Amino acid sequence: MVYSYRRRKEEGEDKKMEIDLVKEKRLLEARISELESRMAPIQKELKEKRERLMHVKALLPKEQIESFSSPGNKLPRGFWAKMARELGLVVGCDSAHRVVIREAPETHKSIPHICKYDGKNYP
Ligand SMILES: [Zn+2]
Numbered sequence: 001m002v003y004s005y006r007r008r009k010e011e012g013e014d015k016k017m018e019i020d021l022v023k024e025k026r027l028l029e030a031r032i033s034e035l036e037s038r039m040a041p042i043q044k045e046l047k048e049k050r051e052r053l054m055h056v057k058a059l060l061p062k063e064q065i066e067s068f069s070s071p072g073n074k075l076p077r078g079f080w081a082k083m084a085r086e087l088g089l090v091v092g093c094d095s096a097h098r099v100v101i102r103e104a105p106e107t108h109k110s111i112p113h114i115c116k117y118d119g120k121n122y123p
Pocket residue numbers: 097101108113114115116117118
């Protein structure tokens with residue numbers, strides 16, 4: 001008698017907990033979906049602003065761009081990876097330098113360096 005009462009009580013609590021979890025799951029899903037829809041335009045603007053910033057940087061005089069590079073016209077390690085990231089480019093297994101050449105040729109040309117891919121001395 002005591003046992004079955006306790007058991008029924010526990011089952012009731014399990015059921016209540018399950019209902020609470022289902023409610024919480026629905027609330028979280030709705031909130032996440034709301035946040036995602038609010039983030040979409042911000043992500044779009046972020047991508048546009050990054051592209052614009054890279055374009056503006058590319059138009060700056062040579063002295064300003066040289067602050068990117070270390071002495072001897074050799075770019076710091078990870079330079080192209082950083083640039084690709086700032087441009088929002090997906091590098092994958094390719095070389096970041098090659099991806100920048102392909103996806104952002106104007107920006108690539110604006111970086112003072114001796115290119116190991118096309119052999120040219122920029123700019
Ligand atoms: Zn290059």
